[in-house]
Amino acid sequence: MKAEDKPLIIAAGFTLVILLIGTGYTLSTQGTAPLLQPTYLLQQLQIGSFLGICAAGLMLVILTGHIDLSIPATLTGAAMIGTAIGGPWAIPAALAFGLVVGLINGAGTAVLRVPSMIFTLGMDTVLRGVTVAQTGGFAPQDQATPLMLALAKDRFLGIPLALYVWAAVSIVIAFLLARTAFGRSLYAIGTRERAAYLSGIRTRPVIIGAFVASSLCAALAGVLLAGYSAKAYQGMGNAYLLPAIAAVVLGGTNVLGGSGRYIGTLIGVILIVLLNSVLSIMQMPEALRQIIYGVVIVVMLLIYGRGARETG
Amino acid sequence: MGRWVAQNRGFAGALVLFATLLLIYNLLHPRGFSSAVLVQNANESVAIAFVAMAQTVPVLMRGLDLSVGAVMTLSACVASYLLTGSGLEISFGILAVLATGTAFGLMNGLIVVYGRLQPIIATLATGAIAIGLALLLRPQPGGDVDGDLSWALTNTVWDFADTYSIADGGEAWWIRPFADIPVPLILLVGVAILVWLPFKRTVTGRTIYAIGSAEGAAYVSGLPINRAKLAAFTLAGFFSACAGLYLALQTSTGNADTVQAGAYTLNSIAAVVLGGTALAGGIGGAIASVVGALILRLISFYFRILDIEPLLQPLIEGLVLLLAVSAGAWRTFSVKNRLELFR
Numbered sequence: 001m002k003a004e005d006k007p008l009i010i011a012a013g014f015t016l017v018i019l020l021i022g023t024g025y026t027l028s029t030q031g032t033a034p035l036l037q038p039t040y041l042l043q044q045l046q047i048g049s050f051l052g053i054c055a056a057g058l059m060l061v062i063l064t065g066h067i068d069l070s071i072p073a074t075l076t077g078a079a080m081i082g083t084a085i086g087g088p089w090a091i092p093a094a095l096a097f098g099l100v101v102g103l104i105n106g107a108g109t110a111v112l113r114v115p116s117m118i119f120t121l122g123m124d125t126v127l128r129g130v131t132v133a134q135t136g137g138f139a140p141q142d143q144a145t146p147l148m149l150a151l152a153k154d155r156f157l158g159i160p161l162a163l164y165v166w167a168a169v170s171i172v173i174a175f176l177l178a179r180t181a182f183g184r185s186l187y188a189i190g191t192r193e194r195a196a197y198l199s200g201i202r203t204r205p206v207i208i209g210a211f212v213a214s215s216l217c218a219a220l221a222g223v224l225l226a227g228y229s230a231k232a233y234q235g236m237g238n239a240y241l242l243p244a245i246a247a248v249v250l251g252g253t254n255v256l257g258g259s260g261r262y263i264g265t266l267i268g269v270i271l272i273v274l275l276n277s278v279l280s281i282m283q284m285p286e287a288l289r290q291i292i293y294g295v296v297i298v299v300m301l302l303i304y305g306r307g308a309r310e311t312g
Numbered sequence: 313m314g315r316w317v318a319q320n321r322g323f324a325g326a327l328v329l330f331a332t333l334l335l336i337y338n339l340l341h342p343r344g345f346s347s348a349v350l351v352q353n354a355n356e357s358v359a360i361a362f363v364a365m366a367q368t369v370p371v372l373m374r375g376l377d378l379s380v381g382a383v384m385t386l387s388a389c390v391a392s393y394l395l396t397g398s399g400l401e402i403s404f405g406i407l408a409v410l411a412t413g414t415a416f417g418l419m420n421g422l423i424v425v426y427g428r429l430q431p432i433i434a435t436l437a438t439g440a441i442a443i444g445l446a447l448l449l450r451p452q453p454g455g456d457v458d459g460d461l462s463w464a465l466t467n468t469v470w471d472f473a474d475t476y477s478i479a480d481g482g483e484a485w486w487i488r489p490f491a492d493i494p495v496p497l498i499l500l501v502g503v504a505i506l507v508w509l510p511f512k513r514t515v516t517g518r519t520i521y522a523i524g525s526a527e528g529a530a531y532v533s534g535l536p537i538n539r540a541k542l543a544a545f546t547l548a549g550f551f552s553a554c555a556g557l558y559l560a561l562q563t564s565t566g567n568a569d570t571v572q573a574g575a576y577t578l579n580s581i582a583a584v585v586l587g588g589t590a591l592a593g594g595i596g597g598a599i600a601s602v603v604g605a606l607i608l609r610l611i612s613f614y615f616r617i618l619d620i621e622p623l624l625q626p627l628i629e630g631l632v633l634l635l636a637v638s639a640g641a642w643r644t645f646s647v648k649n650r651l652e653l654f655r
Contacts, residue, residue, distance in 0.1 A: 067432075069578075108634075112641035113653055115591040117376070121578055122634035129627025136623060194654035242436060255430045287451070287568075290444030297437035298423060306428040 007252025007304045008264050014300060015271045022278035035278070042160060048273030049166035050221045050228070052266070055244040056166075056173045057217025059265045060210040062248050063177075065190045065257025066109055066116035068214045071244060073127035074101045075237030078219035079226035080131055083142035090145045091223055098219025099212060101127065106208030116211075131234065144227045152227030162224055169217060174262040176213075186210060190257025246297055247272050252304070322588020323600040330603050333610045340617050347468055347492040354494040355466050355562055357609040359384070359555045361500055363576050364583035364605035365508065365598040366551035369544045371584050373523035374593030375431035377545065379420060379439035380552045381576035385568055386446040387413040387556025392455025392566025395462075402458055409560075410553045416442060417549015421542035431545075439577070446568035453567035455560065462561045465495050496558065500602065503554055507547075508598040516543045524593025551598075582633050583608050608633075 022035045034040045054071055061068045074097075082094035101123065108119040144152075154161050177183035185206040188196040197203050221240065226232045245255075251268030253260025275296065279289050317324045338344030363380050370377040390412045394405030416438070423434045464475040470491040473479045479487040511517045519540035522530035531537055555576075560566055580601075581591075587604025589596025611632055615625050647653055 108638065108641075112638055114637045114641050115585075117591060118581060118585045118637050119634070121581065122630055122637060125626060125630030126634060127630075129624070129630050133621075133623045133627050194651065197651070197654060242440075245433070245436065249433050255433050285447075285451075287444045287447030290440045290447065292444075294437040294440035294444065297440075298427070298429070298434065301429050301433065301437075302423075302427045307430065 004252065004259070004261065007250075008261070008267055010304050011250055011252070011264065011267045011271055011300065015267065015274055018271070018274050018278055022274070022281055025278075025282055035274075035281070042158075042163070044273055044277045045270070046160040046162050047228075048269060049160075049162040050225050051240055051243055051247065051273065052166045052269040053169050053217050053221040053224070054240045055247040055265050055269050056169050056262070057214035058244045059248045059251075059253060059260065059262065060173065060176075060186060061116070061214045062245075062253055062255060063186045063190045063257055063260060064207055064210050065193070066207065066210070067245070068105065068120050068211060068218075069117065069241065070101060070105060070120040070124040070127065071214070071218045071241050072235075072237035073124040073131070074098060074215050074218040075222035075225065075240060076232065076235065077101070077127050077131055078222035079232035079236060080135065080142075082148060082223050083144050083226055083232045086142065086145050088147075090148060094219050094223045095216060098215040098217075098222075101219075102212030102215030103208065105215065106211035109211065110204040110207035135234065142231065144230050144232075148223055148227030149230065150227070152224045162228070165220070165224065169220070170262065170266060173213070177262055182206060182209060187258055190254070190259070192258075243272050250297065250300055320588065320600075322590075322596065323603070324588075326587050326600060326603045326607060330607050330610070333607060333614075337610060337613060337617070342617075347494075350492075350497075351467055351494040353609070353613060354496045354500075356613075357606055358496040358500050359559045359562070360576065360579055360583065360609060361602045361605040362503070362551050362555035362558065363580040364587070364601040365504065366548040366555065367577075367580035367584050368587075368589055368596065368598045368601040369520065369547045369551070370431055370435075371524075371581075371589055371591060372593055372596060373520045373541065373544055374527070375424070375541075375544070376581070376591075377420065377435045377548045378432060378577055379416070379435040379442055380548060380555075380580050381573035381578075382439035382442035382446070383413050383416050383549055383552035384556040384559065384576055385570075385573040386416065386442045386449075387553040388560040388563075389446040389449040389455075389556075389566035389568055391557050391560035392450065392457060395457045395560060397458075402461060406557065409557045410550060413553020413556060414546055414550045417546040417552070418542065420549065421545030424545060425538050425541045439573075443568065443570055443573055446566075446573075447570075450566045450568045453565050453569075455564065455566040457560055457564040459564075462564050465499070465558075465561050467495060469493050469495060469498070471495075499554075499558070503551075504599055504602060507550070511543075511547065512597065516540050520544050521594055524590075524595075526594075579608060580605075586633075586636055 019035055023033045026035065027033055054075070058068055058071065078094040078097050081097045082090040085093045105120050105123055108114050109116040151161050151165060156164065177186070185196065185201045188201055189203050189206060193203055222237065225236055247268035248265050249255050250271060251260065251264030251266070253264060279292065284292070338349070341349055343349055363384055366380045367377055387409050391405070391409045394408055395402055420435055420438050423429055423438065424431050427434065460475050464472040468491060469487065472495050473487055474481045516536060516539055519530060519535040519537065522535055523537060523540060583605035584601045585591060585604065586607050587596065587600035589600055611629060612625065615622070620628065
């Protein structure tokens with residue numbers, strides 16, 4: 001077993017443990033095992049695809065050693081623009097919004113060299129401010145377009161279309177990371193930006209590219225989520241930032257950048273989605289849910305996410 | 313003086329910005345330069361100022377504590393049970409609240425030091441735990457806070473003396489010069505002077521700065537790295553508890569508000585940066601972050617006197633933050649050797 005496979009195997013094992021605990025619980029209380037039924041699992045994954053797409057884009061940013069805190073407002077903004085424009089241009093407009101946000105984030109971080117933590121935080125506040133000023137703080141009346149509704153809710157061959165979108169995003173990201181110079185540059189920058197720069201990598205465009213990917217993914221998730229709930233509303237993206245960071249890190253990606261594999265992020269997302277659904281089946285109160293959430297992250301990282309000891 | 317400014321450019325800039333904003337604010341305010349305005353402003357600023365102090369300590373050693381807002385919320389919920397009864401009970405309650413936050417900070421430190429987890433992700437998780445505990449304590453907002461204490465600590469020194477009938481009810485000659493100063497400001501300055509300044513001068517405190525500058529160098533110099541990291545997170549917990557304690561006194565309730573906790577955490581980072589502390593560690597201090605927090609709050613006070621539509625407030629706050637952090641970044645264009653940009 002290679003060292004970098006350890007997080008994947010432990011996270012996958014823990015996902016199975018969650019499934020077993022949940023199934024044990026439902027068997028003992030209701031005598032059924034909904035968690036093992038494909039339809040239920042598919043439905044959970046359909047809801048999880050929004051998180052999965054956010055996490056996929058965020059992973060590229062985290063690999064470079066940066067972070068994107070503007071995901072919630074980007075997601076919300078894209079959803080609102082999509083529903084407001086409507087018609088065939090709804091989705092392109094939403095994605096264009098994501099592109100612009102990503103370019104600004106990337107420029108602030110890579111060119112101005114403001115720490116990404118604070119620049120994307122400011123960006124999130126600004127975007128939220130724009131949506132609040134535009135909508136008056138209420139949910140806009142616009143409805144999602146038929147295409148958005150279809151993407152989020154319809155099924156093809158019994159599998160939700162949202163899962164196909166997630167799969168397509170996953171394939172693109174996994175290909176980028178494993179097979180392209182861009183992907184390798186991300187790892188190099190995350191390991192040591194200075195060395196990457198000296199070895200001829202044009203670090204600025206690469207970092208900007210990572211932020212663009214993150215914002216595009218957030219915008220896509222916003223489009224799907226707007227389709228899923230048939231409209232856009234304030235704060236719809238708030239529930240996606242912290243779980244996305246947790247999913248990426250639980251999947252074995254170093255939060256300081258430089259290492260991590262996409263399959264890990266995928267497992268991390270599935271772990272969090274299943275944990276959430278088991279906790280809701282158990283009708284766990286919000287308080288205990290938060291505590292369990294925190295304990296799970298700490299314990300899992302204590303098992304495999306420990307850093308090296310400082311030895312000078 | 314000139315040397316101090318050169319060494320503390322960020323802090324000096326923040327001080328000038330703060331003084332300017334405060335002066336213009338009071339000139340524009342119909343009842344500017346009055347004690348009532350100062351009391352109100354102080355009351356609304358103290359909690360975020362404490363949280364900003366809390367955030368500073370881990371940031372100085374290149375860490376980040378994403379649980380400060382949650383620990384503040386947890387402390388406030390604990391306080392909403394304990395700040396009532398006889399004087400002795402209240403005193404014990406205050407100690408218990410401070411102990412809660414401090415213990416939580418120590419736990420963060422233990423996880424970071426001995427678990428060797430990245431602070432940002434470890435505190436993200438423990439923040440969820442703190443919010444969970446707060447929700448267990450206060451599923452619904454509520455609580456019982458001693459009215460006298462709440463009034464005395466959120467008004468002027470005169471009101472404090474008047475409430476507890478000390479110094480002739482605030483009329484004694486020796487208290488007159490201080491009578492119009494808000495108690496919350498005294499608490500804030502007191503904690504900063506009695507806790508932060510002495511701590512900064514200890515070996516442990518200096519080690520925090522050293523870790524932020526170059527952890528490897530600090531290690532090979534034989535500095536107590538583990539002790540400093542533990543102390544940094546513990547101190548962050550203590551300052552967060554101060555914020556929670558004050559929040560409970562100010563609102564007389566405990567409220568396990570997840571959104572508020574998140575907003576305080578994010579604003580604390582903004583305050584730290586505005587105050588001139590480097591997120592890369594090693595430069596800055598808790599006092600600077602207090603100034604940063606006060607700037608953040610002052611900006612929002614302007615909305616009230618300028619009659620800016622409330623809907624535009626988040627937008628303007630965000631733009632100010634972005635402009636402030638980008639303004640310091642223009643040096644990147646004048647750097648001759650681009651290698652200097654990478655650490």
